[in-house]
Amino acid sequence: MSQERVFIIEDEADILEVLVYNLTREGYKVESARDGEEGLRKIRQKAPDLVLLDLMLPGLDGIEVCRRLKAEPTLRGTRVVMVTAKGEESDVVLGLGVGADDYICKPFSPKELLARVKAVLRRGPQRDEPMGERLVRDGVTIDPARHEVRVDGKPETFTATEFRLLHFLAAHPGRVFTRDHLLDRTIREDAAVIDRNIDVHVRAIRKKLGPYREYVETVRGVGYRFRDTEA
Ligand code: CA
Numbered sequence: 001m002s003q004e005r006v007f008i009i010e011d012e013a014d015i016l017e018v019l020v021y022n023l024t025r026e027g028y029k030v031e032s033a034r035d036g037e038e039g040l041r042k043i044r045q046k047a048p049d050l051v052l053l054d055l056m057l058p059g060l061d062g063i064e065v066c067r068r069l070k071a072e073p074t075l076r077g078t079r080v081v082m083v084t085a086k087g088e089e090s091d092v093v094l095g096l097g098v099g100a101d102d103y104i105c106k107p108f109s110p111k112e113l114l115a116r117v118k119a120v121l122r123r124g125p126q127r128d129e130p131m132g133e134r135l136v137r138d139g140v141t142i143d144p145a146r147h148e149v150r151v152d153g154k155p156e157t158f159t160a161t162e163f164r165l166l167h168f169l170a171a172h173p174g175r176v177f178t179r180d181h182l183l184d185r186t187i188r189e190d191a192a193v194i195d196r197n198i199d200v201h202v203r204a205i206r207k208k209l210g211p212y213r214e215y216v217e218t219v220r221g222v223g224y225r226f227r228d229t230e231a
Pocket residue numbers: 010011012054055056057
């Protein structure tokens with residue numbers, strides 16, 4: 001079996017050392033960089049299977065590195081595990097929103113680290129999901145190619161789950177979907193999703209839709225639907 005390759009971007013020397021030591025001992029081929037620019041450059045050359053990406057980096061931060069990585073067609077299949085410190089949970093959500101697969105919080109045990117890396121690598125390269133079409137519903141524009149939602153022209157930050165959920169509903173205006181169906185269509189086996197409660201995601205979506213919050217309609221006793229503005 002060929003050696004799986006892990007690339008680490010971490011600016012703190014002692015943490016980097018621990019990561020390299022443990023992953024190498026486990027049999028991975030490990031390479032590293034100390035900042036985002038250098039990291040991206042080397043990742044283009046080495047094409048690793050997985051990137052361990054520190055969130056707080058000098059220069060480009062982890063979110064931006066992940067965003068750029070996922071924007072390059074030849075690299076977007078690379079698995080990414082974000083490495084965060086306590087108190088950066090909101091950044092974790094942002095990281096998952098730009099395509100990271102999972103995250104691990106410092107301080108972590110070697111056992112925890114290896115389990116996480118192994119689990120993400122087991123999924124294989126991230127496959128491109130068929131990109132949905134760009135949707136415009138009154139003042140709401142949903143653009144899967146750019147992972148962007150604009151409300152009255154202003155971009156709003158959506159997590160990956162919120163984005164899929166909104167796009168799915170808006171792609172079928174007027175149709176009612178049960179929570180189970182929505183769960184199945186938008187979260188599925190995605191282990192990175194922290195909250196599997198559809199209502200929580202819908203609440204977050206409505207908040208971000210502002211004046212269009214009522215477009216995501218609750219159908220009592222059934223589920224949700226996107227308002228059919230053509231009707
Ligand atoms: Ca750091």
